[in-house]
Amino acid sequence: MRFERQVFLFEIKAVERDAGGSALAQLREQGYAAKYRAAGRPVHRIDIEFSRETRNVSRFETATA
Numbered sequence: 062m063r064f065e066r067q068v069f070l071f072e073i074k075a076v077e078r079d080a081g082g083s084a085l086a087q088l089r090e091q092g093y094a095a096k097y098r099a100a101g102r103p104v105h106r107i108d109i110e111f112s113r114e115t116r117n118v119s120r121f122e123t124a125t126a
Contacts, residue, residue, distance in 0.1 A: 068097040068104045075111045076119065094126040 062069045070093050094104040104126040112119035 063102075066102055068094070068102050069107060070094060070097075070104060071107045071109070073109045073111070075113050077113055098126060 062071070072087055089106075094106065097104045106124045106126060108120065108122040108124075109118060110120040111117065
């Protein structure tokens with residue numbers, strides 16, 4: 062999502078157990094931010110993991126690239 066010359070990348074996953082930040086790792090590994098960084102825009106990565114068991118947010122992380 063682009064907003065006021067910034068980019069926000071969301072990775073939302075439903076997990077069986079605590080996946081230990083796998084959504085944020087996937088954003089990093091796939092290099093989704095590279096094309097926006099090349100344009101000189103700040104990129105914010107947001108990782109949200111939902112537990113299938115509890116049906117609640119099990120992990121929430123952010124990082125700026």
